[in-house]
Amino acid sequence: MTLVKICGVNDAAGFDAAVAAGADLLGFVFYPPSPRAVTPAVAAGLSARAEGGPLRTGLFVDPEDALIEAVLAAVRLDLIQLHGAEDPARVAAIKARFGLPVMKALGIATPGDLAALADFAPVTDRFLLDAKPPPGATLPGGNAAPFDWRLTAGRVIPRPWLLAGGLTPESVAEALRQSGAPGVDVSSGVEKARGVKDPARIAAFVAAARGG
Secondary structure, three states, rough: OOOEOOOOOOHHHHHHHHHHHHOOEEEEEEOOOOOOOOHHHHHHHHOOOOOOOOEEEEEEEOOOHHHHHHHHHHHOOEEEOOOOOOOOOHHHHHHHHHHHOEEEEEEEEEEEHHHHHHHOOOOOOOOEEEOOOOOOOOOOOOOOOOOOHOOOOEEEOOOOOOOOOOOOOOOOOHHHHHOOEEEEEOOOOHEEOOOEEEEHHHHHHHHHHHHO
């Protein structure tokens, strides 16, 4: 079954919708410039709304250890997502220090961008293959831009991975068909306004990703 991650959840309606739809992973953004950012306290309050359910993922961008420590002191995370310019050594250090699985996001625009997979495979547990931010973008993700899904078709990715970048309930089935991805990550594609999740679109996205 296709894995589905709903990222950038920052209110009760979005959290409850992700849980009700049966999402596998749920992302809290700990990056203040993002319109989807949450504080550790807000994330803890949302997470407490449901026992079990989606794996709680913390999205960080080039974080200092102190930030990760502050988040983990407030809310239990199952996975750390690194969405910045972290190199393999930094990924390994974060994984070793905090004892949690790590998912490294890589920006993809051309076939050459996939070469970084080999460098990160020894130190990461999952990959998130996202579109490179368009020119002028201020955020590393959530820019509603896809990359050429055919770039990953038939390619052996050395770790479990999710496809991200410009996915919507209307496009996700075709994205899965073209890319061969075992899972998908969505943020802006299930919003009714920038940074505000739409419960109906969350439900529609999960259903479409799973062929419903």
